[in-house]
Amino acid sequence: MNRLELIHLRVLHEMQQRGSLTAAAKTLGLTQSALSHTIKRMEQQFGVAIWEKAGRGVRLTPAGLYLLSLAQRLLPQLEHAEHVLDQFARGERGTLRIGMECHPCYRWLLQIVEPYLRAWPDVDLDVRQKFTFGGIGALFAHDIDMLVTPDPLQRRGLVFEPVFDYEQVLVVGREHRFASRTYVVPSELEAETLITYPVEIERLDVYSQFLLPAGAVPKRHQVIETTDIMLQMVACERGVAALPAWLVEEYRRQLGVVPVRLGRHGIQKQIFLGTRSGDAKVDFIADFIRLAAQSRQKPPAARRRRATK
Numbered sequence: 001m002n003r004l005e006l007i008h009l010r011v012l013h014e015m016q017q018r019g020s021l022t023a024a025a026k027t028l029g030l031t032q033s034a035l036s037h038t039i040k041r042m043e044q045q046f047g048v049a050i051w052e053k054a055g056r057g058v059r060l061t062p063a064g065l066y067l068l069s070l071a072q073r074l075l076p077q078l079e080h081a082e083h084v085l086d087q088f089a090r091g092e093r094g095t096l097r098i099g100m101e102c103h104p105c106y107r108w109l110l111q112i113v114e115p116y117l118r119a120w121p122d123v124d125l126d127v128r129q130k131f132t133f134g135g136i137g138a139l140f141a142h143d144i145d146m147l148v149t150p151d152p153l154q155r156r157g158l159v160f161e162p163v164f165d166y167e168q169v170l171v172v173g174r175e176h177r178f179a180s181r182t183y184v185v186p187s188e189l190e191a192e193t194l195i196t197y198p199v200e201i202e203r204l205d206v207y208s209q210f211l212l213p214a215g216a217v218p219k220r221h222q223v224i225e226t227t228d229i230m231l232q233m234v235a236c237e238r239g240v241a242a243l244p245a246w247l248v249e250e251y252r253r254q255l256g257v258v259p260v261r262l263g264r265h266g267i268q269k270q271i272f273l274g275t276r277s278g279d280a281k282v283d284f285i286a287d288f289i290r291l292a293a294q295s296r297q298k299p300p301a302a303r304r305r306r307a308t309k
Helices: 006-018 021-028 032-046 062-089 103-119 134-140 186-191 205-214 227-235 245-255 283-293 300-308
Strands: 051-054 057-060 094-100 123-128 146-149 158-173 193-196 220-223 240-244 257-262 267-276
Touching: 006 021, 006 032, 006 062, 021 032, 057 062, 094 103, 094 134, 094 283, 103 123, 103 227, 103 245, 103 283, 134 146, 134 158, 134 267, 158 205, 158 227, 158 245, 158 283, 186 205, 193 227, 205 240, 205 257, 205 267, 227 240, 227 245, 227 257, 240 245, 245 257, 267 283
Parallel strands: 094 123, 094 146, 193 220, 193 240
Antiparallel strands: 051 057, 146 267, 158 240, 158 257, 158 267
């Protein structure tokens, strides 16, 4: 029975990474002859060419390109598994890598991180925000272990746990014409500068759930990455923004900003933690989810106010 071996994938991966057979052989600790023989034997076993000569070098055939794409998906997962096993063998827990698809959630995350780090002294945390293929792709590629997102995409092999509910509101300066209003309708934002995070429009709730269904667009759309700067702009009457109500409450007294409901019924949202199905039961990952789920009953700002009384 013909078998595909890990070395076959490693050879193709290193060729792609290093740019030549010689460099790939050196990285793998093989001679160029041994490397070529390994691929030639595989070609004989499966009866298909993996590469062909192109001048002084070689180029991959369609079969070789398929194996290369397979290597690019599988090898990072295997390397991660080897790393985790090595950490367990040394009595270490390793690193919990958290990806963020929720810009304003850093303040909430910090409240979870503090008790978590005390409970798990052998676990480090790494927070990442930019992904080559998006948050879901980063989970599947093992670039992150957990995804914080308000917009989960259900995929086989992934699990999403809701951790708290919140309302998305419009935030305006205290002298703004909307400041005394209970709610606004989409057409009223057509005369406003709308400030948002640098996220695709279709993934911004104020667009997808409020403006676009009504055929409304703001007078101007301005992108700002930092929450503090965004709220300073709003406080100075330079525009309006859509943010979680609990976050606006934190800044309300400090900056004099005011939350206003988006539509008569508002926009209700949830924050989810996504993990790979097999990782959801890993002790240090499961405990992070448990701590985060404790925030389900009360939003972050409310819990902090209660704690300081």
